[in-house]
Amino acid sequence: MTAPHPLTSRLQGLLQRVRAVDERHPRAWDLALTTFFVIAALTDYASSGWRRTAQNMDVPDWLLICMSLGFTVPLLWRRSRPLTALLMTVPFSALNGWTGAILQAALVQGVVVFNIALRRPMRTLGWAAVMVLAPLVAGAVRYPHSAWDWQFGPGLWVFALTALLGIAVRSRKEYTDSLVDRARRLEVERDQQAQLAAAAERARIAREMHDIIGHNLSVITTLADGGAYAAQKNPDRGVQALEAIGTTSRQALSELRRLLGVLREEHEDQQTDDQPTRAPQPGLADLASLAESVRSAGLPVRLTVTGTAPAQTAGRELTVYRVVQEALTNTLKHGGEGASATVDVTYAPDGITVTVTDTGTGRDGAEGRGITGMRERAALYDGTLEAAPLPAGGGWRVHLRLPPASEDPGTEKPENRTPDT
Incomplete structure (x- = not known):
């Protein structure tokens, strides 16, 4: 211009x-x-x-x-x-x-x-x-x-010109007012979008913190209780429990550093030695290690995988991982003595299906915050999640289904994207 x-x-x-x-x-x-x-x-x-x-x-x-x-x-x-x-x-x-x-x-x-x-x-x-x-x-x-033009001419011309001038000024004023009103509405809409994005980000962070801290602290608590009991009769088992607690604690700290590190505001041109490592978030390949960590805490877990895992986005893999993690954590916390769990993962053309069942008897039918978080994660990818007690014999069942990637509504929404890279 x-x-x-x-x-x-x-x-x-x-x-x-x-x-x-x-x-x-x-x-x-x-x-x-x-x-x-x-x-x-x-x-x-x-x-x-x-x-x-x-x-x-x-x-x-x-x-x-x-x-x-x-x-x-x-x-x-x-x-x-x-x-x-x-x-x-x-x-x-x-x-x-x-x-x-x-x-x-x-x-x-x-x-x-x-x-x-x-x-x-x-x-x-x-x-x-x-x-x-x-x-x-x-x-x-x-x-x-x-002459009539001498009588009417000046008055007619004055009326026509002043009326047109008034209409022109009025049109420009109304146009300017409409632009100002539109700018004001866009500003309000921008602020509302920013507030919605901030609320969605807070919910995502709270969900991640719940999954990371809740699972690992449950494992640590179970290991600490079991280690204290075992140390009285078998000191070697107590040492194993302490080692498992250390491993679980380091894993939890690593995941927390990774999550908080990507949330820190940094300039792209500032690269320091203490910059957090942005490793990938857990995915489908980490389900075996998850089951092993829960076994070390005293909960027998059987993992069954059917089919070949197709290429998935990091967000979809994290959703499956967190659902399995939350379901096993709930079993660990509420299943009671003698509980065991089974994790069945099926990869099929119509999507991914995950079923986690346990034989615990220490829970009622009420849904907690963790189950709400699992439903939210599934909904991000048009998936469905069912969580309810088994009809007979006690226990609990969590069933997750994610549609194929081609059925997703599109790429991950920016406000729901996980910090995985």
Whole structure:
């Protein structure tokens, strides 16, 4: 875009200052404008300038003064009651034509017409045209020897030009107001989108923290309780429990560092030695190690995989991993003594199916926060999740189904994408 011309910039600055004065002191501005036209009309009378266009030179002075004031004083109400102000000038306009004075002050009616076009409905301009042009008939009837274009021309042109100018200014004002309103609505929408994105991000972080901390702390607690009991009879088993606790703790710390590291705001050009390693999040290949860690905590787990795992996005793999992790964690925490779990993973053309069942007896049918998180994860990829107690013999069943990648609604949404790279 090219810079505006200096003269245009000066004119715009002057108009802005005039508008600012008008907005701060509207009544003072109306009074000043009315005073200006009153002085101009009386000056035209005093200098006998009206005689150049008059049809009758013998009009009394007092009548000329009254008509000059009758055309200009109503400008005080040009903004608040423009149609009333124009109606106040009609008798003086008719008198102006009938006496043959043809005062130039009658052209001040164009200022009122401009305000009617700017502030009143468009149909009002029809009445304004009647009030401006009808009184001119009186002059044409009284002085028929004068040309009709001389009688109607100035009034008609003033009405047409001021009405068009008012319509143009009004259209531009309405267009500017619509742009301002649109910008305001876009700003509100942008803020709402930012708030929704922040809420979604907080929910995602809370879900990840719950899965990481809840699972590993459950494993550590179980190992600590079992190790304390075993150490009294078999110190070697106590040492194994301590080693398993250390391994689980380091794994939990590693996952937390990875999650928090990608959330830290960093500039791309700042590369330091203590920068967190952004390793991939757990996926399908880590289900075996997950089952092994749960076994080390004392819960027998049998993992069965059917079919060949197709290429998946990191987010889909993480969803399967977290669902299995949460289901086993719930069994570990609530299954009771002697509980065992079975994990069946099936890769088929119609999608991925995961079923986790256990033989625990320590839970009721209530759903907790973890199950809600599993449902949210499945819903991100148009998947379904069922979690409920088994109908007979106790235990619990969690069933997850994810459709094929081709059935997904598209790529991962930015607000739901996991920090996996």
